[in-house]
Amino acid sequence: MRLSPLPSPAATRRRSLLTLLILVLVLSSATACQRGSAQPEAADQAPDVAMTFAVSPDPPAVGWSTAVVTLADAHGQPIEAARVRLRGDMNHPGMQPVLAEAADAGGGQYAAQLGWTMAGDWFVIVTAELPDGRQAVRRFDLRVRTP
Amino acid sequence: MSSTSVAERPASPRRTPIALYQPQPEVDLLRTRRLGRLLRWRWGRLAFQLPLLGLAALLVYDGLTGPQLASQNLATVITWVHYRGLVVLALLLVGNLFCMGCPFTLPRTLARRLSGRGRRWPKALRNKWLAIALLVLSLWAYEWLDLWASPVLTAWFIVAYFVAAFVLEALFAESPFCKYVCPLGTFNFVSSTVAPYQIVARDHDVCRTCAGKECVNGSAQALGCGTELFVPAMRSNLDCTLCLDCVRACPYDNVALARRPRLHEVYQDSYPRRWDVAFLFLVFAFAGVGNAFGMVPPVYALAAWLSSVLGTGNEALLLAIILGAIMVAMPVGLGLAAAWLSRRLVAGRGRGEPLRAVMARYAPAVLPLAFAVWFAHYTFHFLTGALTAVPVLQSFLLDHGIAWLGREPNWSLAALLPTDWITPLNIGVVVVGLMASLSALSRRGSRPAQMPWMVLFVLVALAAVVIFTLPMEMRGLQG
Ligand code: SF4
Numbered sequence: 093m094r095l096s097p098l099p100s101p102a103a104t105r106r107r108s109l110l111t112l113l114i115l116v117l118v119l120s121s122a123t124a125c126q127r128g129s130a131q132p133e134a135a136d137q138a139p140d141v142a143m144t145f146a147v148s149p150d151p152p153a154v155g156w157s158t159a160v161v162t163l164a165d166a167h168g169q170p171i172e173a174a175r176v177r178l179r180g181d182m183n184h185p186g187m188q189p190v191l192a193e194a195a196d197a198g199g200g201q202y203a204a205q206l207g208w209t210m211a212g213d214w215f216v217i218v219t220a221e222l223p224d225g226r227q228a229v230r231r232f233d234l235r236v237r238t239p
Numbered sequence: 240m241s242s243t244s245v246a247e248r249p250a251s252p253r254r255t256p257i258a259l260y261q262p263q264p265e266v267d268l269l270r271t272r273r274l275g276r277l278l279r280w281r282w283g284r285l286a287f288q289l290p291l292l293g294l295a296a297l298l299v300y301d302g303l304t305g306p307q308l309a310s311q312n313l314a315t316v317i318t319w320v321h322y323r324g325l326v327v328l329a330l331l332l333v334g335n336l337f338c339m340g341c342p343f344t345l346p347r348t349l350a351r352r353l354s355g356r357g358r359r360w361p362k363a364l365r366n367k368w369l370a371i372a373l374l375v376l377s378l379w380a381y382e383w384l385d386l387w388a389s390p391v392l393t394a395w396f397i398v399a400y401f402v403a404a405f406v407l408e409a410l411f412a413e414s415p416f417c418k419y420v421c422p423l424g425t426f427n428f429v430s431s432t433v434a435p436y437q438i439v440a441r442d443h444d445v446c447r448t449c450a451g452k453e454c455v456n457g458s459a460q461a462l463g464c465g466t467e468l469f470v471p472a473m474r475s476n477l478d479c480t481l482c483l484d485c486v487r488a489c490p491y492d493n494v495a496l497a498r499r500p501r502l503h504e505v506y507q508d509s510y511p512r513r514w515d516v517a518f519l520f521l522v523f524a525f526a527g528v529g530n531a532f533g534m535v536p537p538v539y540a541l542a543a544w545l546s547s548v549l550g551t552g553n554e555a556l557l558l559a560i561i562l563g564a565i566m567v568a569m570p571v572g573l574g575l576a577a578a579w580l581s582r583r584l585v586a587g588r589g590r591g592e593p594l595r596a597v598m599a600r601y602a603p604a605v606l607p608l609a610f611a612v613w614f615a616h617y618t619f620h621f622l623t624g625a626l627t628a629v630p631v632l633q634s635f636l637l638d639h640g641i642a643w644l645g646r647e648p649n650w651s652l653a654a655l656l657p658t659d660w661i662t663p664l665n666i667g668v669v670v671v672g673l674m675a676s677l678s679a680l681s682r683r684g685s686r687p688a689q690m691p692w693m694v695l696f697v698l699v700a701l702a703a704v705v706i707f708t709l710p711m712e713m714r715g716l717q718g
């Protein structure tokens with residue numbers, strides 16, 4: 093079996109660079125069209141709603157903490173009867189998230205128990221389904237300590 | 240065609256004195272029925288590379304377009320939890336399987352077929368110094384950029400790999416990327432010194448009369464060894480990518496992937512007596528400790544202290560100092576000190592021995608311990624998080640309107656083992672590694688000369704054990 097004659101090194105290098113260019117173009121266009129879920133906050137439909145998040149003990153330690161979320165509208169009036177869900181993730185991949193649904197404590201306050209499994213950096217995504225049908229999504233970063 | 244046929248020769252181990260340092264090919268993976276045929280097949284490597292190429296494309300795609308949360312993106316989960324865990328498991332059980340299936344070499348192979356004879360890799364770089372530097376540099380970049388926390392950076396890291404392998408291959412005649420550049424390759428090469436399989440010649444007499452040495456030179460039909468290893472002279476897995484090009488190139492079908500006693504090459508004196516090789520082994524050991532140290536609380540305290548002493552909050556600089564001390568200054572300084580003491584402690588003639596020779600004799604004994612430290616760390620992440628791939632894949636599919644794996648990701652899946660088993664397991668691994676290293680040490684030189692190394696190895700193991708008992712905080716340095 094004989095191989096076909098090899099192209100000149102210069103031609104090869106040109107072709108290599110061309111392939112490289114195409115690769116980079118394809119990839120950067122992929123970056124441009126990020127999927128909807130790329131940033132959780134992007135799902136926020138209610139930027140006018142004020143949301144706060146507090147944990148006790150603060151700072152939280154490995155084990156259980158109570159988290160309280162408050163919701164208020166643009167006029168500072170508490171929002172009641174929302175459905176509030178929380179999801180805590182570590183910033184390292186491969187860790188189990190903590191998921192909780194908060195109970196309506198009245199007066200625009202919603203409380204949930206969060207069980208931190210490991211010390212380190214966590215972020216909590218709070219999703220509130222508002223009575224008006226919109227969804228408010230916010231992210232809160234916190235550091236969990238070793239007890 | 241030559242009439243030399245391996246099958247016709249009566250097997251006689253006595254005929255092969257040259258092979259004393261090569262394990263006998265009694266169990267040969269290449270002669271197993273199905274797997275052996277697949278491995279020896281002309282496109283055998285491609286059969287492993289294509290699935291991995293597809294996986295790499297998937298990771299890049301999700302990394303660039305998916306959720307930018309490390310725990311919910313395939314790029315970060317598969318790369319930092321699964322890839323690393325499975326690589327060390329494969330190294331322990333078989334050998335350098337990742338390099339065998341490496342997708343980065345695919346565009347490279349294309350470039351190579353196109354480029355024909357390019358330049359040779361510069362002589363000054365034909366050693367392990369660059370590989371050591373790039374290994375340390377990549378571990379520094381990993382911490383500095385918090386690569387593990389960023390899907391998009393992880394994706395670009397994969398892309399950079401393809402580009403680098405391609406460019407180097409297009410420019411140079413041999414395959415310098417694997418042997419002299421690639422930090423993953425460096426990691427795999429050094430780790431595969433403790434692997435239970437090795438490429439060997441089946442019959443050394445055949446090699447002696449072989450004119451073409453196609454395994455290394457290649458032929459019109461097949462490529463020779465890209466990292467320029469010569470099969471009958473191979474004493475070690477170092478630099479072997481398990482590409483099996485030698486197997487396909489040998490006209491006498493004289494290459495085996497043989498099972499060997501696990502520490503065969505570490506027990507023998509299998510390595511070139513060179514500074515770069517000895518330091519590579521020591522740096523690899525200390526880098527394993529340093530990489531794990533980057534995840535536990537004392538590193539934050541150390542960084543904060545350094546930051547106040549130096550009056551700078553520059554994370555790149557602080558990390559460079561900390562990692563430089565652990566991964567470069569310590570192995571070099573302590574290695575030289577141990578070698579110097581070793582030489583002092585032997586009586587008579589041995590005192591005139593060059594330090595390089597002393598170093599080259601004892602440093603390789605660190606290999607089992609070094610691998611154990613990396614193995615413990617990477618299996619920690621794998622065992623605590625392997626099953627998170629399921630919900631991440633489920634949500635990836637659901638994002639694309641595919642409900643094959645259910646309509647609701649099961650986020651309660653994570654650990655493979657109860658998490659409180661994992662730390663004792665890690666410590667056990669380090670202890671076994673230390674025993675193996677001490678046993679390798681006891682086979683080299685004289686007893687007094689072994690002492691400084693014994694102390695050094697025990698200290699490395701102790702540091703690793705302390706780190707593994709601390710909580711892994713897994714956060715960025717300046718978070
Ligand atoms: S090609 Fe290599 S392995 Fe095969 S017989 Fe010749 S020297 Fe030995």
Ligand code: SF4
Pocket residue numbers: 438454463464465466467468470478479480481482483484485486
């Ligand atoms: S010796 Fe060379 S050609 Fe053979 S498997 Fe190893 S790297 Fe490939």
Ligand SMILES: [Cu+2]
Pocket residue numbers: 531534616620711
């Ligand atoms: Cu880690």
